[in-house]
Structure formats: structure tokens, C-alpha cells
Amino acid sequence: MKPLNGHSGTDGFTVAGSVLKSLDLDSIGSLVGLGADVVMLVDRASIVSQIYFSNSDLADYGLAKTVGKRLQDCVTVESIPKIDTMLATGTGTHPVRGYQVNHKCSGKPDLPVAYSAYSAKDFPYTIVVGRELRQQMIDQQRLVQTQMELEADYRELK
Secondary structure, three states: OOOOOOOOOOHHHHHHHHHHHHOOHHHHHHHHHOOOOEEEEEEOOOEEEEEEEOOHHHHHHOHHHHOOOEHHHHEOHHHHHHHHHHHHHOOOOOOEEEEEEEEOOOOOOOEEEEEEEEEOOOOOEEEEEEEEOHHHHHHHHHHHHHHHHHHHHHHHHO
16 A cells, blocks of 8 residues: 555655754754653663753653663563663664553652654664653553452452
8 A cells, every 4th residue: 555645655754864963962862852751862882872861750750870881780570671772773774662661769759651762774773762650550550459459359359
């Protein structure tokens, strides 16, 4: 099936690569941040060079402290292989999607974030874009608690 505009859906990735080369890092972070909760520019050594977050609540989780550190050092142990895979496979012309990781946070529960990554051939950074999942985590905990209460009520009825 031919698209209405006569272009393939993957043509946008070619355009994205050329746009990345023409913008400064702050502009890239701000532009991508319009549709994301967290945007990181990660260099080839997995070091977070810049971070942008749309919600000031996220500052309480210490995300700003990730700048200058390896991204793997800022997440929980279970999330490290996901970060490794995401950054290793984000070198093609298609973005890598769907890695849910947890950021370590001192004094707070871990911060769950679903990340996607994109890198262009001649661009020195991988753009890691995240959507925070705190509300989903709260809903999931509430569901588990309700299920446990129902099972306890059911046992009492027996």
C-alpha cells in the first residue's frame, strides 16, 4: 500500500538525522522534551551529557545528578541489562522502544521510567526519551493490595 503523500514512513528518520546535526544540544533537548517526561543525551561511552525533565517533581528523584555519570550507574541492578541493550541497539535508523527501567532514588521509592532511544549515524549522542510511570506503579500496588484483601475475605467466608 502506497502512503498518501508518496513517501515511506521511514523517510522521517533521514530528516531527523539531518535536523539533529543542525541544532544545538539545548534545542534538541527542549524540542524532544515537548513530548516526553525525561530526555537524556548519552554519549558513546554511556555517559549522560545532558538531561531535561518536564515535571519539576522529577528533580526530587535526583535525576539532575545523573549528568556526568554512566546511565547504568543511575538505575537499579535489574535495569542495567536493559540499558545496555537499549544503548547497544540504538544505532540503526529506527528508534529502540520499550525499556522499562527503575532509577535508584535515595529516600524515595525507585522511579519507574519507560525509555526509547534514537541515534543517528553522525550524531555523537543517543537521545534517550522517557515517560515516567509513577501513576502506573501506584495503580499496580493498589490492585495487588485489593487482590490480597479479596483473597483474605474469601478465606474467611470458607
